[in-house]
Amino acid sequence: MTAASDRQLTALSELAGLVAGGVTRRSQLATATGLSRAAVAQRVDLLIAKGLLVETGTVATERGRPPLTLQLASATAVVCAVDLGATHSAVAVAGLGGTVLAEATEDLDINDGPEAVLTGLHKQLGRLLDTAGHPAEHVRAISIGLPGPVEASTGTVIRPPIMRGWDGYRVPSFFADRYRAPVLVDNDVNMMALGEYGHRPATAHLLYVKVGTGIGCGIVSGGLVHRGATGAAGDIGHIRVPGHDEVLCHCGNTGCVEAVASGAAIAATLREAGLPAEHAADVVRLVAAGDPLARRQVRLAAQRLGDVVASLVSFYNPDTIVLGGSIASLHDDLLADIRAAVYRRALPLATRTVAIETTLLGRRAGIEGARRLAVQHLLSPEGIGHMLG
Amino acid sequence: MTAASDRQLTALSELAGLVAGGVTRRSQLATATGLSRAAVAQRVDLLIAKGLLVETGTVATERGRPPLTLQLASATAVVCAVDLGATHSAVAVAGLGGTVLAEATEDLDINDGPEAVLTGLHKQLGRLLDTAGHPAEHVRAISIGLPGPVEASTGTVIRPPIMRGWDGYRVPSFFADRYRAPVLVDNDVNMMALGEYGHRPATAHLLYVKVGTGIGCGIVSGGLVHRGATGAAGDIGHIRVPGHDEVLCHCGNTGCVEAVASGAAIAATLREAGLPAEHAADVVRLVAAGDPLARRQVRLAAQRLGDVVASLVSFYNPDTIVLGGSIASLHDDLLADIRAAVYRRALPLATRTVAIETTLLGRRAGIEGARRLAVQHLLSPEGIGHMLG
Known part of the structure; x- marks a missing residue:
């Protein structure tokens, strides 16, 4: 055939x-x-x-x-799922049925550029395949989440705000000589959204809102990621929030939600107040230590983010909103204010059934979503067509 | 079978x-x-x-x-498409292939309640079927757009802001004894979105933003209306816009886009300035007559609405945004400011391909969308099942 x-x-x-x-x-x-x-x-x-x-x-x-x-098939077929972050690569080798056979996380610097990072990733993948006892020919699909905008149809990185040297790089081309398998590339937040969706059987319309150093969103309806016309869907970090037009964002605009509610923004505010907060992780540490100013700033951020989430609820009418990312680990402080904003602003028909929750999968959401996307693709008409070659 | x-x-x-x-x-x-x-x-x-x-x-x-x-089939099968507004009912009898056989618009008052309005609609439909030369048995589907929130799965009106007496009314039940055909009911803006989508073959992700007395949005991706978890998707009128927290909205919140950028809001502002503007139609008339204050208020409204549209572009990444509704007829004044806001606020990956246009179908968008939904349903597995059942 x-x-x-x-x-x-x-x-x-x-x-x-x-x-x-x-x-x-x-x-x-x-x-x-x-x-x-x-x-x-x-x-x-x-x-x-x-x-x-x-x-x-x-x-x-x-x-x-x-x-x-x-x-x-399990003895001769696996997929590789990759969650590539700014400073780490989490990789799993998994069976088509979902069993994870080997998994490891390594440090890296995404700003070393695509060739260096992907060469390291390729080696990491080789070691995991060895551990799992599968040769490279068993790899049926490779699925990679990246911390930046991706044109999913071609796997090309498009004007990433971080990821120095990656703009315009077509990730699948790196793997073309190394594996016969199709290489799927998407934004990491889309992968996380798909991972969380897969663990909620009753969910039909899910938004995954990631609050870490930056702010992004993944959209899944009916099991499929909504990527939009150019793969930019979910890029909510630069939506303007009311009342903060004096705050400059790295994008060049003012009042973006990422500039007033991200982990980086909270850390900057705490630094100005003399607290030792370089990164989002420091914010989490300070709140965990009970610092009242840090808690206050997280709650203010939640209110600002809540305004944006409320507008997404009005527009998209999801049944589930999942909060993820490092700041979302502070869920006691974050959830209450986001929920309050949604219930205050969005209309009853949209809010009466919406669940606003924290992640079920935590840091594994991205790799689990990548695994799911790989198998979804493999069983799709397109994936079968690739297989028949 | x-x-x-x-x-x-x-x-x-x-x-x-x-x-x-x-x-x-x-x-x-x-x-x-x-x-x-x-x-x-x-x-x-x-x-x-x-x-x-x-x-x-x-x-x-x-x-x-x-x-x-x-x-x-054409000799023995037709669909009925209805666009029910606050003050009019537009009805068409059409062949399954799309030919409109008879069409008419009548005045009504939606606040007369469902029984009175639907009884009138039923008579109007009967006259049109007579004109078209088709008995009631030829009707294979009836599709109705309503000016309020609808639970599309059951055709039930849910807490409509206008439409007195309709809350909780299940529209298909009225027609159950009168026609054997399935009755599809949806929000009028969803119908308009589907109508415009059908006339744009190259479009994949379309938002139809209606700016009339109120403000609403219909979402179509891949030919299907996105209704969300409870049918509330697209209800953007109460998204908060920056800088207007002093403006009270009829929903009880402040700063809603509908309270600062709808036809009703512009008319109210013009009335305060001593101009004769009761309704959105008066705004259109004043602008057409060259009134500078009216034009100014429309442009300010466009800027506020543009902020909301920009956030929808960031989140959903549509390829086409269609502006409809009475205020959208003032497209020279409206389009420029909305486009400017979108290009200023949303990121390049989302804006580089988005088209922001006015309606192709004008007032016929709703009825054309209803017709399309009727045929879409009729040819769907569900519609075929109803036919066999």
Whole structure:
């Protein structure tokens, strides 16, 4: 099958998705899809031949002939999930079913530029594959979250505010000679949003608001990341908040929420007051130590951020808002004021069901979302098409 | 087929959609879907039996046997599209392919309550069906846009700011005894957004911002209205704009964009200045007459609204923003300031491709969107299921 039609790819994707969802027998697949047994057999055999599915006989029946059971391949197929931050790279090798086989975090400096950072990442990935006992040929997809804007369709970094030397760099090209697998690249906050979404089965419309050094947002509806026209969706850090037009933001505008409510902004205010606060992490430390001024500044930041979150609730009407990032670890102080702002500003129809929560996955949200995106892609018509090559 | 599976409904929906899109021969449908000719025949025959498709032999071939051509039924199937405003009802009877067969607008007062208004609407619809030469049994779907929040899944009006007597009213129940067709109800701004989207083939993510007496927004991505968790999405009128915390809004909060940039707000400001401006329409009239104070107030409103639109661009990253509503007819004055605000506030990745335009359809956007939603529903698995059921 060298030139599979869109329709054929959709049918293969549907079958693979059913197997991933627990429909494990050929007869069940025929019933679920309405396809004939012959048509199921032809497609399933192709997916087995390409190494996406395996079939095993494990259950003995009364008649003595064990029915064969299909599942996603595990012995010969893995995905690599990467959460690349400003100062760290977290990497996991995982099975298609979700089992993490090996995982490690290393320090780096994103401003060393793409070649140096990705070379280090490639080595880290190699070590983890060794640990997991899988050769590079087993890698079926690589999924990378980056701390900056990405054109997801091409994996190109676009005018990142941090990430010196990365502007215009097309990340998948680095891996093209090293792995045969597709390389998916997205903004780290989108990955985190997808990770949190995957752990909330009852959620349909989720916003993940990250409050760390900066402020960003990931949007997931119906299991899919909303990236917008150019991949810039969720870039909420430069929304103007009322009452702060005197505060200059690094973007050149004034009154941006990132300039008055981010970890960096809180730290700057505390420094001006003579407290030892260089980074967002220092803010967290001071609040944990009970410093009243630090707590006060976090609560003020929560009120300002709450105004922005309230406008997102009015516009998008999500059922779940997840707060993540280092400042979100201060949830006692942060949640109350954000919730208060949302309930005060947004209308009842939008607020009566919205849950405003902190992260379930913490620092693993990004890597978990990357893993999920990799498998989602692998089972998609596009991913199947890549596999059939 | 009394209990068609989801899969069967999806297959039928796909076939109907292909026919609607111009795939008109059974052999072409088999190629396009990968189904056998027998399977196509069985499904097509069902859709013909149910009156959704018709098959005609119109083209003579060399061998003398005219190949049969499928198309959406037109002689026996229509949809009714309704745009219900505060003071008018615009109704159209249209063929499934989009041809408007009859259309009329009548005056009403939405505050007469649902029974009175819908009884009048029912009569209006009856007259139009007479004009179009179709009995009530030909109506396959009724689609109604309302000037208030609607829970679209049930067609229930929820706490409308105008529409006295409608709170909690389930609109489809009124029509249940009168037509066998499904009744789709949605906020009028969502309908307008869908109408404008349908006339822009290159658009993927569209926001329709209505600036009339009030301010609202409809969101369409990938051809589907984004309604959010409770149908409240797009309710942007009460987003807070910077610098106007002294202005009281009818919602009880202060500084809402609707309180400082809507047609009603501009009219109020002009009244205070001694100008004869009761309604948004008076603002339009004054600007058209060249009144400088009226123009000034419209431009100030555009700047305030522009701040909100900029935050929506940052968050949602649309490729198209359409301005509609009575104030949007003043586009020379409105567009420049809204564009300026968006380009000043939102980041380059989000603004470099966004088009900010006025409506293509004008007052017909709502009725055109309702028509489109009716056909979209009719050809959907859910609509097919209703038809079979």
